[in-house]
Amino acid sequence: MAELQAALGMVFAWDVLAVILGASLFGLLIGAIPGLTATMATALLVPVTFFMEPLPAISAIVAATAMAIVAGDIPGALLRIPGTPASAAYTEEAYLMGRQGKIGQALGVNLACSVVGGLIGVAILAFFAPLVADFALRFTSDEYFWLALLGLSCAVLVSGADPLKGAISMLIGLLIAMVGMDSVSGQIRFTFGISDLLSGISILPVLIGLFAVAELLRRMPEIGHTHFPPPPPVEKPFSGVGGLMWQYKAGIARSGVLGTLIGALPGAGADIASWISYALSRKLSRTPEKYGTGHPEGLVAASSANNAALSGAYIPALVFGIPGDTITAIIIGVLMMKGITPGPDVFTSSATLVNAIFIVFILANLLLLPLGLLAIRGARHILAVPSSVLYPLILLFCIVGAFAANNSLLDVWLMLGLGLLAYFLVENDFPIGPMILAVILGPVVESNFMRSMIKANGELLVLFERPIAAMLGGLALLVWLAIIVSSVRSAWQTRASATSA
Secondary structure, eight states: OHHHHHHHHHHTSHHHHHHHHHHHHHHHHHHHSTTOOHHHHHHHHHHHHTTSOHHHHHHHHHHHHHHHHHHTHHHHHHHSOOSSGGGGGGHHHHHHHHHTTOHHHHHHHHHHHHHHHHHHHHHHHHHHHHHHHHHHTTOOHHHHHHHHHHHHHHHHHTSOSOHHHHHHHHHHHHHHHTSEEOTTTOOEESOTTOGGGTTOOOHHHHHIIIIIIHHHHHHGGGTTTOOOOOOOOOOOTTTTHHHHHHHTHHHHHHHHHHHHHHHTSTTOHHHHHHHHHHHHHHHHOSOGGGTTSSOHHHHHHHHHHHHHHHHHTHHHHHHHSOOSSHHHHHHHHHHHHTTOOOSTTHHHHTHHHHHHHHHHHHHHHHHHHHHHHHHHHTHHHHTTSOHHHHHHHHHHHHHHHHHHHHTOHHHHHHHHHHHHHHHHHHHTTOOSHHHHHHHHHHHHHHHHHHHHHHHHTTOGGGGGTSHHHHHHHHHHHHHHHHHHHHHHHHHHHHHHHHHHO
């Protein structure tokens, strides 16, 4: 009880509340502009969090991402353009509801179900994360090696249609993670004589480059040429929403739990949770033929799942230090910059901070209602921001943020170089998620593998001696087998289609 009271005192301090409110408004702005994703909003906040205490820094990211996901529903319903990837699953349903004169109801359903789904995810996170942490205290370097490798493997498996491209992206991330001095042996690698690289590549320019700069490069052709049509007026946004939510209450509960579980899978994230929940809702529906015609049932399911997934992604991030998605990868980077290493020990050494994070989640989800309504009302003004003004300001913010981390121009050049690399990868259908997860998890895999080998005098089979390690190792090998089978099948299908053509 004393820890909970201390956590409440930390969260309801005026500076933390001001950060939550400011980050929420920022997330609403970024999410409501088509093409600017929740991940980009998070990456842009990283330079600001560099100057904050741990709780305000995490609060800013939690609030901004929750708001950005919800705000991404607005251009999807109004313009048929999803603001974030997590909104893409139900954009068609929301837009067609608007064509039927139910645009207010569509946005009201999105908002209310996002709040409920987010609260379901927080409840599961607060209940299960400490239990999993107690179990994780028994882990040695063997278990952590397999767990980190399993996280990388799952990220590759769910990264897209071609697992081979996901694996290549992951290997590039591992190469970036290897730059600098090996933490176990002290060996210097890939520094090319540059002393600033002895400590490795800072996570800040990596995050900003891979997400923000790459996205800006992709949007560059739109500068000065993108003019969104005026959206229709939004009237009575909560009319009939209560009745719809009661009608589909089972779907909301199912999607909230499913979204949390999918969010907890490394590399999955809110967009995959949203698509899977929508597909499952259609499969279990009594009226599947209505899907794709402006039917609210799929809208209810998918919008409940995406915010629940945001909370679920924090379970592996806080307990094991393994990112559930790209946003929690950024969170781990921020915590490490603050001298806090995520893992089971955090629940004992920083229990008050963990409880405060749970309270921030609840507060951020409750704030979705008033601020989301504000965003719906002000959608016309948000969508009127010209890209020729917005994008150069974002680039300037990126450069300042990358430089501020270490007062080094090298970080700025690294940010720009990695942004170019990410741009070319995305343009050729290579996923970025496995790369950033590899940058975070690469040192975890390497250091724990080296420790296990030192203890066992190089005997590889020691990695399978402990029961939990053997189970995790078996799962990791099965995932890699699935990746190989999927890649071979994809190659055979491509060859067969080329032959038939």
